[in-house]
Amino acid sequence: MQNDLETFSDKAFLADGENISSLVIDKRDTDKKQKTDRVWCTVTTEKDDISYEKGVVLDYYLYDKAGWTLDNYTVDDSEKWVVRPLKGVDENTISNNLAGQTVTVDGEAWEIIASEVSKVSIQSEDTDLEKKTSQVTLAVQLDGEVETVEGTLIADYEFDRAWKVKNLYAKDSLRAEVKDGKALDVSADSILDDIQNPEIKYGVSGAIQKVTISKDEVEDFSVDSQQSKSKGTEQTIQCSAKLIKSNVTFNVAINAEYVYENGxxxxxxxxxxxxxxxxxxxGEWKGTYIKGGGNGVAVLEITEVDGNNLKGTYSYTPYKTNKWSQPGSYEVEGEFVPDGLLVTLKAGDWVNEPEKYMSVTKQDISAVLYADDAIMKGSGQESCIFNISKQ
Structure with missing residues (x-):
């Protein structure tokens, strides 16, 4: 009967690589008058270290010349087969099973794809064929686009018509290493070159200015933190530096997002x-002023700085002097507002009082320090507009 199944020509009983290990007759029904013989069997086959126990019914017919000949057979639906493992899990099966599994690397979930599995070797295996379970200790290497991971994994397998992973975890914490040539360049030159818009708005409402970040003005650059995710292909960089302008120094905080793609x-x-x-x-800030009655030279002498508190004198000298356009100077006192680079000074006593002046001649000073231009723009006596720079 085994030979009849193996050699039956109308349809193949065995798949490629499959062989019959046993055939047991459970019952039969022979009718010599009708020349028929039906046999119920349990046939056990083996393939790839798996045993398949199948119910098979063979129908024989007695031919005058050929004798009893297998005419046909039927096999139980595969869902009714008893499938058992003959040995534990092999490395090839394990490699195929790892794809789609997830392990924790540096505290982040790493979903394994087939192309990342570069090395798998079994260190130990505890298999119970009766219970259809196996616990395998594996040495594994994963190669991502940017990072590589080496470590020991524990895989719990259960057999259900095939060996399947039920649980996968690291024996010890897994840590990734950046592959050669794949590290992100976090130098000052590289990060600063990647700033698409080097003009940054700074100030408060009514006093907004644009400050330019230039590499030759940046000092004390440092990378404060570097966070990696998505197998190292996404990087978040936190940097800090000093931006040194002529009269102002800023702290610079840079948050940079990078993605590794297309190599x-x-x-x-x-x-x-x-x-x-x-x-x-x-010190002395000197420049020019503009007003309706005539232009001239403006000087703001800041003599005392105590925190944000300022004291000094403001003086003005017209280009053309007449009875209503005379030089003068007066004391000023007030504060500097860092958030807007604002200078606000109250007018005090005259230092050099003009012979002729109007009630609006001596006025408070209101100015903005422009970092990029190294100038102070504002208004002074008689609401004139001045533009001064430090001498």
């Missing part, structure tokens, strides 16, 4: 933020 790192977002650090205000 290269691409910057998707950089957000620089400026905060005030310090200003050099004390």
């Amino acid at each position: 290269a790192w691409n910057c998707y977002q950089i957000d620089p933020v400026l905060t005030f650090d310090s200003a050099e205000l004390q």
Whole structure:
């Protein structure tokens, strides 16, 4: 009967690589008058270290010349087969099973894809064929686009018509290493070159200015943190530096987002933020003023700086002097507002009082320090507009 099944020509009983290990007759019904013989059997086959126990019914017919000949057979639906493992899990099966599994690497979920599995070796295996379970200790190497991971995994298998992973976890914490040539360049030159818009708005309502970040003005650049996700292909960089202008120093905080794609790192977002650090205000600020009655020279002498409190004198000298356009100077006192680089000074006593002046001649000083231009723009006597720079 086994030979009849193996050699039956109308349809193949065995798949490629499959063989019959046993055939047991459970019952039969022979009718010599009708020349028929039906046999119920349990046939056990083996393939790829798996045993398949199948119910098979063979129908024989007695031919005058050929004798008893297998005319046909039927096999139970495969869902009724008893399928058992003959041995534990092999490395090839394990490699195929790892795809789609997830392990924790550096505290982040790493979903394994087939192309990342570069090395698998079984260190130990505890298999119970009766219970259809196996626990396998594996040495594994995963190669992602940017990072590589080596470590030991524990795989719990159960057999259900095939060996299937029920649980996969690391024996010890898994850590990733950046592959050679794949590290993100986080140098000052690289990060600053990737700033798409180097002009940053700074100030408060009514006193907004644009401050330019230039590499030759940046000092004390440092990478404060570097966070990695998506198998190292996404990087978030937190940096800090000093931006040194002529009269103002800013703290710079940079948040940069990078993605590794198509074999290269691409910057998707950089957000620089400026905060005030310090200003050099004390000294003489000199320039020109413009007013309806005539233009001239304006000088703001800041003599005392105590925190944000300022004291000094403001003087003006017209280009053309007449009885209503005379030089003068008066004391000023007030404060510097770092958030807007604002100078607000109250007019005090005359130092050099003109012979002729109007009630609006001596006025408070209101100005903005423009970091990029190294100038102070504002209004002074008689609401004139001045533009002064530090001498």
